[in-house]
Amino acid sequence: MTASGPLLLLVEDEPQMRRFLRVALEGGGYRYLEAATGQEGLAMAAQHRPDLILLDLGLPDMDGLDLMTRLREWARTPVIILSARGQEADKIGALDVGADDYLTKPFGTGELLARIRVALRHADTGDVQDPVFSLGRWRVDLARRQVLVEGREIHLTPIEYRLFTTLIRHAGKVVTQRQLLKEVWGGVAGAQPLYLRVYMAQLRHKLEEDPSRPRYLRTEPGVGYRLRTED
Amino acid sequence: MTASGPLLLLVEDEPQMRRFLRVALEGGGYRYLEAATGQEGLAMAAQHRPDLILLDLGLPDMDGLDLMTRLREWARTPVIILSARGQEADKIGALDVGADDYLTKPFGTGELLARIRVALRHADTGDVQDPVFSLGRWRVDLARRQVLVEGREIHLTPIEYRLFTTLIRHAGKVVTQRQLLKEVWGGVAGAQPLYLRVYMAQLRHKLEEDPSRPRYLRTEPGVGYRLRTED
DNA sequence: GGAAGACGTTAAGAAAGCGTTAGGAAAACT
DNA sequence: AGTTTTCCTAACGCTTTCTTAACGTCTTCC
Numbered sequence: 001m002t003a004s005g006p007l008l009l010l011v012e013d014e015p016q017m018r019r020f021l022r023v024a025l026e027g028g029g030y031r032y033l034e035a036a037t038g039q040e041g042l043a044m045a046a047q048h049r050p051d052l053i054l055l056d057l058g059l060p061d062m063d064g065l066d067l068m069t070r071l072r073e074w075a076r077t078p079v080i081i082l083s084a085r086g087q088e089a090d091k092i093g094a095l096d097v098g099a100d101d102y103l104t105k106p107f108g109t110g111e112l113l114a115r116i117r118v119a120l121r122h123a124d125t126g127d128v129q130d131p132v133f134s135l136g137r138w139r140v141d142l143a144r145r146q147v148l149v150e151g152r153e154i155h156l157t158p159i160e161y162r163l164f165t166t167l168i169r170h171a172g173k174v175v176t177q178r179q180l181l182k183e184v185w186g187g188v189a190g191a192q193p194l195y196l197r198v199y200m201a202q203l204r205h206k207l208e209e210d211p212s213r214p215r216y217l218r219t220e221p222g223v224g225y226r227l228r229t230e231d
Numbered sequence: 232m233t234a235s236g237p238l239l240l241l242v243e244d245e246p247q248m249r250r251f252l253r254v255a256l257e258g259g260g261y262r263y264l265e266a267a268t269g270q271e272g273l274a275m276a277a278q279h280r281p282d283l284i285l286l287d288l289g290l291p292d293m294d295g296l297d298l299m300t301r302l303r304e305w306a307r308t309p310v311i312i313l314s315a316r317g318q319e320a321d322k323i324g325a326l327d328v329g330a331d332d333y334l335t336k337p338f339g340t341g342e343l344l345a346r347i348r349v350a351l352r353h354a355d356t357g358d359v360q361d362p363v364f365s366l367g368r369w370r371v372d373l374a375r376r377q378v379l380v381e382g383r384e385i386h387l388t389p390i391e392y393r394l395f396t397t398l399i400r401h402a403g404k405v406v407t408q409r410q411l412l413k414e415v416w417g418g419v420a421g422a423q424p425l426y427l428r429v430y431m432a433q434l435r436h437k438l439e440e441d442p443s444r445p446r447y448l449r450t451e452p453g454v455g456y457r458l459r460t461e462d
Numbered sequence: 463g464g465a466a467g468a469c470g471t472t473a474a475g476a477a478a479g480c481g482t483t484a485g486g487a488a489a490a491c492t
Numbered sequence: 493a494g495t496t497t498t499c500c501t502a503a504c505g506c507t508t509t510c511t512t513a514a515c516g517t518c519t520t521c522c
Contacts, residue, residue: 088339095345100353101332108319114326122331122353145405145451153461157509158453193468194512201470212470221468221519388498424479425501432481443481452479452508 006120008032009050011041011067012082013059017105021054024109028116038062042070050077052119057083057094065097072098078119082107133168135229136216138207140168147207154206159184163199164207167217167227176224200225237351239263240281242272242298243313244291248336252285255340259347269293273301277374281308283350288314288325296328303329304396305362305373309350313338364399366460367447369438371399378438385437390415394430395438398448398458407455431456 008025012018013036025032033048035041038059045053053071057064068079078100083090086104094102100122101115130143139148142165147154156164162184167175177193185195200219204211218228239256243249244267256263264279266272269290276284284302288295299310309331314321317335325333331353332346362374370379373396378385387395393415398406408424416426431450435442449459 088342092341092345095349100349110323111319114323118326118331144403144457145454146403159510192512195510197469198471198511201472204470219469390499423501426499428480428482429500432483435481450480 005030006051007048008116009035009041009044009048009053011035011038011053011059012056013037014056017056017082020109021112024112027109028113030116038064038067042067045071045075045077049075051123052116053077053079054116055079055081055099057081057085057090065093068094068097068099078123080112080115080119133171135171135227137209138216140165142168149207156203156206159199160203160206163196164203167225171227172229174220174224174226178224180224196225236260236262237282238279239347240266240272240275240279240284242266242269242284242290243287244268244289245287248287248313251340252343255343258340259344261347269295269298273298276302276306276308277376280306280374282354283347284308284310285347286310286312286330288312288316288321296324299325299328299330304400305376309354311343311346311350364402366402366458368440369447371396373399380438387434387437391430391434391437394427395434398456402458403460405451405455405457409455411455427456 008030010018010021010025010032012021012034018034022032033044033050035044038061041053041055041059044050055064055067059067064081064083071077071079079098080101080103081094081099082103082105083094084105091102091104100119103112103115130141133140133142137150139151140146141148145161147156147161147164163180166180166183177196180196181193184199200217201211204214204217208214208217216228218226220226239261241249241252241256241263243252243265249265253263264275264281266275269292272284272286272290275281286295286298290298295312295314302308302310310329312325312330312333313336314325314333315336322333331350334343334346362372364371364373368381370382371377372379376392378387378392378395394411397411397414408427411427412424415430431448432442435445435448439445439448447459449457451457
């Protein structure tokens with residue numbers, strides 16, 4: 001399971017503001033890089049190609065608008081300006097040299113994150129690939145609830161699908177019978193280990209190349225089952 | 232590309248604010264349309280396809296966020312929210328349902344124009360989103376609310392259409408019964424899975440070549456339905 | 463090497479879910 | 493107000509899915 005989130009670049013010199021932003025960005029689940037000067041910011045933008053840049057206008061070494069201009073010579077990375085100055089002329093200037101948004105301090109983390117989402121949404125190229133779990137001949141698109149074996153779509157019943165995805169969630173690890181019964185049948189009293197045998201057999205028939213000698217859907221005798229991920 | 236500039240749609244009920252905006256937009260050299268209510272705004276958006284929408288949240292006839300949501304079902308026209316409410320929660324809500332910017336009154340004409348420029352910049356650098364969904368023999372013009380099957384126009388009732396476009400919006404993915412009921416019937420208490428069966432049958436009769444063996448409008452037993460996009 | 467426990471396999475009946483039809487109620491339109 | 497369209501609802505039969513039982517196979521341990 002791949003697909004790490006967007007990468008943000010934070011260009012900000014004041015330590016206090018940096019701390020605030022760190023908390024905000026981490027709260028939003030973003031990865032981020034930090035630069036304390038304009039020079040450094042430009043260099044990091046070039047090197048790491050972040051998905052979005054948060055730029056403080058009050059940098060010590062260069063004017064924020066200059067930085068914007070230089071950046072726009074080669075990149076269209078969305079930029080959100082953070083500034084203590086709320087004068088209309090400042091905003092207009094920044095937006096017109098290519099900034100995508102302008103936030104005046106102080107601002108809330110919620111609004112910041114919402115505006116980051118907007119900017120990233122714009123940058124979206126359109127078709128977003130769903131996270132896909134793949135293993136051997138299998139491709140499982142959890143968002144689509146779709147299982148492909150060598151490109152062919154395989155239909156799984158609700159219980160089969162829940163059982164399979166439960167194993168996927170714990171891929172590589174042994175899942176005990178008790179746990180599987182609980183997660184798939186949802187704590188219903190009547191759930192018996194026999195069910196697991198029946199449905200594991202069905203899964204193997206639908207998914208394994210040689211169901212009688214399963215390669216991935218392995219039994220751990222006396223304990224439970226596990227989805228083998230290595231070879 | 233014609234000689235005239237971008238067309239803006241202004242959805243605003245207060246006469247005073249309208250006068251202010253007229254002056255601002257004319258100063259910026261824009262053509263614009265005006266609507267005083269949400270209904271009117273949606274209709275004009277569909278008919279005239281403006282390049283950008285300025286939307287006041289405090290409309291008399293419908294909630295501004297509802298309007299956003301309805302609009303985003305078929306169009307990605309940039310929307311700038313104008314609001315007297317500056318609460319962070321309001322901003323976050325509006326931005327997350329698809330607004331592109333949020334301006335709190337009072338604001339200056341200069342900043343408004345600058346933010347309009349930013350929004351329009353996004354629209355033309357980015358991909359022009361095709362408001363037509365096509366699949367197999369089907370062509371669905373989401374803006375015109377028109378469904379063609381092999382070029383023939385097929386009439387769908389409101390519920391049929393909402394059900395169909397909901398599936399289109401999640402094309403390829405399984406949409407659970409619960410979710411469909413919520414999105415189509417709008418969280419009304421009485422909505423039952425039976426409704427889905429009835430309307431899916433009607434959709435299949437109107438759209439599928441062989442309604443008894445549907446190719447695209449697929450059932451996922453025990454889960455929901457999905458619009459199959461591949462083969 | 464045999465017995466016991468654990469697991470795999472198959473099939474069939476039961477249950478749940480789904481498709482279909484139609485008629486009356488409600489809403490929209492004229 | 494009358495007409496037409498749309499929506500809701502119930503009933504019935506069909507299909508899919510789940511459950512359950514019986515039996516075969518494998519492993520382990522004495």
